[in-house]
Amino acid sequence: MRQELGVAITWLGHGTVLYRSEKGKTVLADAWVDGNPACPEAAKQLPPIDLLVITHGHFDHMGDCLAIAKKHTPDVVCIHEIAQYLEPKGVQKLHGMNKGGTQALHGLRVTMVHAVHSSTISDGDRILPAGEACGFVIEFENGTRVYHAGDTAAFTDMKLIGELYHPTIGVLPIGDLYTMSPHEAAAAAKMLGVKVVVPIHHSTFPALTGTPAALRSNLKGSGIEVLELKPGESA
Ligand code: NI
Ligand code: MN
Secondary structure (H helix, E strand, O other): HHHEEEEEEEHHHHHEEEEEOOOOEEEOOOOOOOOOOOOOOHOOOOOOOOEEHHHHHHOOHHHHHHHHHHHHEEEEEEHHHHHHHHHHHHHOOOEEOOOOEEEEEOOEEEEEOOOOOOOOEEEEEEEEEOOOOOOEEEEEEOOOOEEEEEOOOOOOOOHHHHHHHHHOOEEEEEEOOOOOOOOHHHHHHHHHOOOEEEOOOOOOOOOOOOHHHHHHHOOOOOOOOEOOOOOOOOO
């Protein structure tokens, strides 16, 4: 772990991130691992997962949710509607919630915050509504706070998230097309007041054109660090 970050961050490719606290608690943010073409084979062997947080229902965030829930039996935090979907599928330890709420689990505090995106679940040939997309602010035992945005456009209430929760690390999508571009992500980082941005949701497919280099250039002179990871890499 890079000590000053206060938490170990492993990007598993696309929108999936593994966090490990100083005390060894593991949080998997979104569940696209085995089916994730950006995730290196070695990184697909997950450590035991204490907490799984789901930002929205799209397959590139929830595709391996049932398999991971079955294998690791983590506590699962998600929006009410996704919890309603997962419950009859046999997922245990479900903690459905909604935006503005905070839950304490495993000594961590998880706050569900807004995201500007859509949310559906593909179940076989059916497309089901999945409530709204969300992001999370995760506060680890040592007080380190990470804003894990999920898929979102930039929105001015990111300023409120900054004022209320003071995240120091923003894990932000930058790929463009389905989420923020580097241009929007730079504005997001400034509104949030974070010190470090970890860019995700880029480079998985050719259609995702936003790059960490473009984010860095958009943040030039801001004092905000772009912490670029490769899929499977940790900081
Ligand atoms: Ni999405
Ligand atoms: Mn996505």
